[in-house]
Amino acid sequence: MRQLEHMAGVRLFYRSARGVRLTESGEAVLRRSKLALDELRQAAEDLAATQGKVRGRLVIGSLPLSSGALVPRAVDRVLARHKDIQIAIVDGTYDGLMYQLRHADIDVLVGALRPHAPGADIIQTPCLKIPCRWWCARATRWKASPGWFARSGVGIVDRSIGGQSGP
Structure with a gap:
């Protein structure tokens, strides 16, 4: 570890009686190292693809609302066509995923789009157009009339069993 710090020219680790942890510089080196190793793995998979072989590993980060049916169905379809792909699904929170x-621990994150892209290093792409709906019981203070939706610009109200829903 000291040799690695010497080569980097900066302190990469905090050492204490309780153990060792990364400094901010150490986190940056770890992140870049993991990304470089992931690029090498992907290069090997790309080379196999040039020979007509689809194989490799895909780790999908799945937010709670997408892990129910969307991601498992997509994985089943991919595996039906490509037997040599290994797929892992990791559930988690938006920030954690x-x-x-x-840090190249997952390859892709599937879930609801955020209003703003999380940063220049992330590409956020819509893959489905699913109407968003909310429900409320008629007895709550959150009742919304068709006029409320029209004034708010949210859209048209659909009547559903047990409450109102809006797009």
Whole structure:
């Protein structure tokens, strides 16, 4: 570890009686190292693809609302066509999975789009157009009339069993 710090020219680790942990510089070196190793893995997979072989590993980060049916169905379809792909699904929170995405622990993150892209290092792409709906019981203070939706610009109200829903 000292040799690695010497080569980097900066302190990479905090050492204490309780153990060793990374400094901010150490975190940056770890992140870049993991990304470089992941690029090498992907290069090997790309070379196999030039020979008509689809194989490799895909780790999907799945936010709670997408892990129910969307991701498992997509994985089943991919595996039906490509038997040599290994797929792992990691459930988590947005912040936790975004950290893993930036550190090459997962390859892709599937879930609801955020209003703003999380940063220049992340590409956020819509893959489905699913109407968003909310429900509320008629007895709550959150009742919304069709006029409220029209004034708010949210859209048209659909009547559903047990409450109101809006797009």
